[in-house]
Amino acid sequence: MSDGQRSGEDDPARASEGAVLLVEGLVRRFGDLTAVDGVGLRIEAGQTYGLLGPNGAGKTTTISMIAGLLPADAGTISVLGRPMGPREVEVKHHIGLVPQDLAIYPELTARENLAFFGRLQGMRGRQLIERIDEVLDLIALSDRADDATKDYSGGMKRRLNIAVGLIHRPALLILDEPTVGVDPQSRNAILRSVEALSGEGMAVLYTTHYMEEAARLCDRIGIIDSGRIRAEGTRSELITLIGGVDTIRLTGAGPVEESAEALRLLEAVDKVGVEGRCLTLTVHDAPTTVAQVVTTAARTGLALDEVEIVRPDLESVFLHLTGKALRD
Amino acid sequence: MRPVLVIAGVELRRLQRDRSNYFFVLVLPLLLVLVIGAQFSDDSNGRVAVAGGESTLRENLVRALRADDVEVTVASPQTVREKVARGRADVGIIVSPQAARAFATQGDLEFTLIPGVRSDSPALLHRARSVLSRLTVQSGQLAALTDRGMSREAARSALADAAQSLRRPTLEVVDVDESAQEFSGLGQFDVGARGQTLLFVFVTALSGASALIRTRRLGVLSRTLTAPVSARQVFAGQALGRFAVATFQAVYIVLLTAVLFGADWGSPGPVLLVLLLFSAVAAGTSLLIGTVADSDTVASGLGIGLGLVLAALGGGMIPLELFGSTLRSVAHLTPHAWAYDALAQIRGHGAGVLDVLPELAVLAVMALALLSLGTWTLRRSTARGL
Numbered sequence: 194m195s196d197g198q199r200s201g202e203d204d205p206a207r208a209s210e211g212a213v214l215l216v217e218g219l220v221r222r223f224g225d226l227t228a229v230d231g232v233g234l235r236i237e238a239g240q241t242y243g244l245l246g247p248n249g250a251g252k253t254t255t256i257s258m259i260a261g262l263l264p265a266d267a268g269t270i271s272v273l274g275r276p277m278g279p280r281e282v283e284v285k286h287h288i289g290l291v292p293q294d295l296a297i298y299p300e301l302t303a304r305e306n307l308a309f310f311g312r313l314q315g316m317r318g319r320q321l322i323e324r325i326d327e328v329l330d331l332i333a334l335s336d337r338a339d340d341a342t343k344d345y346s347g348g349m350k351r352r353l354n355i356a357v358g359l360i361h362r363p364a365l366l367i368l369d370e371p372t373v374g375v376d377p378q379s380r381n382a383i384l385r386s387v388e389a390l391s392g393e394g395m396a397v398l399y400t401t402h403y404m405e406e407a408a409r410l411c412d413r414i415g416i417i418d419s420g421r422i423r424a425e426g427t428r429s430e431l432i433t434l435i436g437g438v439d440t441i442r443l444t445g446a447g448p449v450e451e452s453a454e455a456l457r458l459l460e461a462v463d464k465v466g467v468e469g470r471c472l473t474l475t476v477h478d479a480p481t482t483v484a485q486v487v488t489t490a491a492r493t494g495l496a497l498d499e500v501e502i503v504r505p506d507l508e509s510v511f512l513h514l515t516g517k518a519l520r521d
Numbered sequence: 522m523r524p525v526l527v528i529a530g531v532e533l534r535r536l537q538r539d540r541s542n543y544f545f546v547l548v549l550p551l552l553l554v555l556v557i558g559a560q561f562s563d564d565s566n567g568r569v570a571v572a573g574g575e576s577t578l579r580e581n582l583v584r585a586l587r588a589d590d591v592e593v594t595v596a597s598p599q600t601v602r603e604k605v606a607r608g609r610a611d612v613g614i615i616v617s618p619q620a621a622r623a624f625a626t627q628g629d630l631e632f633t634l635i636p637g638v639r640s641d642s643p644a645l646l647h648r649a650r651s652v653l654s655r656l657t658v659q660s661g662q663l664a665a666l667t668d669r670g671m672s673r674e675a676a677r678s679a680l681a682d683a684a685q686s687l688r689r690p691t692l693e694v695v696d697v698d699e700s701a702q703e704f705s706g707l708g709q710f711d712v713g714a715r716g717q718t719l720l721f722v723f724v725t726a727l728s729g730a731s732a733l734i735r736t737r738r739l740g741v742l743s744r745t746l747t748a749p750v751s752a753r754q755v756f757a758g759q760a761l762g763r764f765a766v767a768t769f770q771a772v773y774i775v776l777l778t779a780v781l782f783g784a785d786w787g788s789p790g791p792v793l794l795v796l797l798l799f800s801a802v803a804a805g806t807s808l809l810i811g812t813v814a815d816s817d818t819v820a821s822g823l824g825i826g827l828g829l830v831l832a833a834l835g836g837g838m839i840p841l842e843l844f845g846s847t848l849r850s851v852a853h854l855t856p857h858a859w860a861y862d863a864l865a866q867i868r869g870h871g872a873g874v875l876d877v878l879p880e881l882a883v884l885a886v887m888a889l890a891l892l893s894l895g896t897w898t899l900r901r902s903t904a905r906g907l
Contacts (some may be wrong), residue, residue, distance in 0.1 A: 260747045261746070261747060262743060262746055262747060279746075279752070280751075282749045282750065282751055283749060284749075285747060285748060285749040286749045288747065290744065290747045292740050292743065292744060294739060294740035295739065295740075296739055296740035296741045296743065296744040297739070297741065298531065298535060298736075298739075298741060299735075299739070300534075300535045300538040300539060301531070301534065301535070301538065305531075305534070309527065309531050310744070310745075310748065312523075312524075312527045313524055313527055313528075313745060313748035313749075313750055314748055314749060315523075315749065341538070357744070
C-alpha cells in the first residue's frame with residue numbers, strides 16, 4: 194500500500210493533520226506504579242482541551258512528557274506533526290509550559306525573567322524587547338515590570354508565570370493548574386487571558402481539578418483518573434454520559450414519608466430518598482417537573498421551606514465515572 | 522553556546538541582586554587583607570614619635586631618623602606618651618626647650634626616651650640613641666671648627682666632605698630560620714591577600730550552592746529544560762555561572778589588593794591560570810553541594826563550614842609556611858594548598874607556568890572530577906524531581 198492509500202489511523206502524518214498536539218497511547222511508569230496508562234488526546238489550533246482530574250490522577254506526569262521533561266515508556270507525542278521527546282530540541286520552540294510551581298527567579302524583575310526565558314527561546318534584540326512589553330500588557334504587569342518579583346502578590350506571580358510560557362508565541366500552551374492558590378480576582382484575570390489566547394488561535398492544554406474552570410474554558414474535556422482517560426468529549430457530551438439526570442431537593446415540615454410515597458407515584462420521578470426533613474428526587478427534566486412535584490407535596494400536607502434544583506455537572510460526571518469526588 | 526552564556530549570565534545577575542553579598546564579596550575580603558597586613562611589619566625600621574617645640578635640634582633629629590627609614594610623627598609630649606602606651610609608636614622622644622637651646626649653644630643635651638612594648642622596640646631605642654649621639658657629635662665637631670676660626674658654612678662643608686669620604690661597613694644579615702626565608706622579600710599585604718583570595722573564592726562559590734537549590738526547588742531548572750536547549754547546555758550553564766562568580770571574586774581581590782595595598786602577586790599570566798583552575802574546583806564543589814543538600818539552609822551552612830575548614834587547612838588563614846611537615850602533607854588534600862604553593866612560587870621565586878605545572882595539573886584534575894561529579898548529580902537530582 195502506498196503512503197497515499199493509507200488510512201488516517203495508520204499514517205501518523207495524516208492522523209496529526211490539523212492537530213497542534215497529538216498524543217497516542219502514552220505510558221509512564223515509576224517502578225511498580227503506572228502513573229500514566231495509555232493516555233491519548235488531540236488538540237487543534239484555537240482549541241482548549243481540559244484535563245480534569247483530582248490530585249495524583251496523572252495530569253502533571255502527562256504534561257511533563259508532552260513538554261519533553263520526561264521520556265515516555267510507551268506511546269507517541271507529536272507537535273505540529275513533529276515527534277516530541279526530551280531530546281527533540283527544535284520542537285520545543287512550539288511549546289510553552291506554565292508549570293504549577295512559580296518557576297520564576299524571585300531576585301529578578303518581571304522584565305528580566307521574561308528576557309531570560311525569551312533568550313533561551315532564541316529571541317533577542319528589538320523583537321525580544323517588543324514582545325516583553327506586549328506580554329507585560331497582556332498580564333497587566335507593565336507598571337510593576339521593573340520590580341523584583343519577590344515583592345509581588347501571589348496573583349501577580351501567577352500571571353508572570355503564565356507570561357513566561359507565552360513569551361515566544363508558542364503554538365501550544367500547556368497550563369498546569371494555573372489558578373491553584375490564587376485570589377478570585379487574579380483567577381478571573383487568568384481565565385480571561387486563557388480565553389483570549391485561545392481566541393487568537395493558540396492551542397491550549399489546561400489541567401485542573403476545578404470543574405468550573407474546565408466547564409468555562411474548555412472546548413473538550415478529558416476526565417483522567419489513576420493515569421487513564423475515563424471519558425472525553427464536550428461538556429454536554431460528558432453530561433449525556435450519565436443520562437442527563439436532574440435532582441430536586443425538597444425541605445419542609447409535615448408528613449415526609451407520606452409525601453415521599455405520593456411523589457414516587459409520579460411518572461416523571463425515578464427515585465425518592467428521605468433524610469430527616471429532606472426529600473431528594475431523581476427526575477429527567479427538573480424545570481418541567483418541579484411544578485407537579487411541589488403541588489403533589491403540598492397536597493399531602495408538607496409545608497415546604499425550600500425547593501432546590503440540582504442539574505448534572507462535571508463533578509457528577511466524575512463521580513459517576515470514578516466513584517469519587519474531584520476534590521478527594 | 523549562547524544558551525550556556527544566558528544561563529551563566531542570569532546566575533551572575535542573581536549574585537549581584539542579593540545585596541547581602543555586597544559586604545561579603547566586596548568589602549569583607551579587603552578588610553581582612555588590611556587587618557592581616559597590619560600584623561606584618563612594613564618596610565620602615567619602626568615608628569618614632571617626637572615631641573618638642575620647633576627647633577634646629579628637632580628638625581635635625583626628624584631628618585636623621587627619616588634618613589634611616591624610620592617612620593616619624595611629631596606631636597605634643599602628652600600625645601607621644603599616649604602613642605607609645607597604645608602601641609601606635611615604638612619609641613617616643615621628648616625634646617625639651619632646654620635641650621634645644623643646649624644644642625644651639627653646644628651645651629649638655631638631655632632627652633627623654635620612652636621605649637614601647639613591641640619586641641623590636643629595644644632595637645629602635647638603640648637606633649634613636651645612636652641618631653641623637655650622631656647629632657651631638659656633629660654639633661660638637663661644628664663648634665670645634667668654628668672655634669678655630671672657620672666660618673659655619675666652610676665648617677659644614679668640610680664635615681660633609683669628611684662624612685662622604687668615610688667608608689661605611691657593609692653588613693649582610695643571614696637568617697637561618699626557614700620560615701623567615703620563605704617570607705623574605707614579601708610585602709606587607711602579599712601573604713594576607715593570597716590566603717584571603719583562596720578563602721573567599723571558595724566560600725563565595727559555595728554560597729552559590731544555596732542559589733542552585735532555590736533554582737531547583739522553584740522549578741526554574743526544570744522550566745529551562747522545556748526551552749529549546751539541550752540538558753547538557755543547561756547543566757553547563759549552571760556550572761559556568763558558578764565558575765564566573767568564583768572567577769569574579771578572585772580577580773576582584775587580586776586587582777583591588779594590588780591597587781589599594783600594593784600587594785605583589787608576581788607574573789599575571791600564571792597567577793590568572795592558577796586562579797581560573799582554582800575557581801573551576803570551587804564551581805564543581807558548589808554544584809555538588811547544591812545537588813546533594815536538601816535545603817538551601819543546609820547548603821549555606823555546609824558551604825561556609827567547608828569553605829572555612831578547607832581554607833584553614835590549606836593556607837587560606839594561616840600561611841602554609843608556618844605548618845609542620847605532617848600538617849603540610851595533610852594540607853595538600855585541599856585544592857587551597859596546591860593553589861597556595863603555586864601562587865607562592867610565582868610571587869616568591871618568579872616562577873612561570875612550567876615551574877608550577879604539577880600544581881596546575883593537580884588543580885585541573887580536581888576541577889574536572891568535581892565538575893563532572895557535580896553535573897552528573899545535578900542531572901540525576903533534576904530527573905528525580907520531575
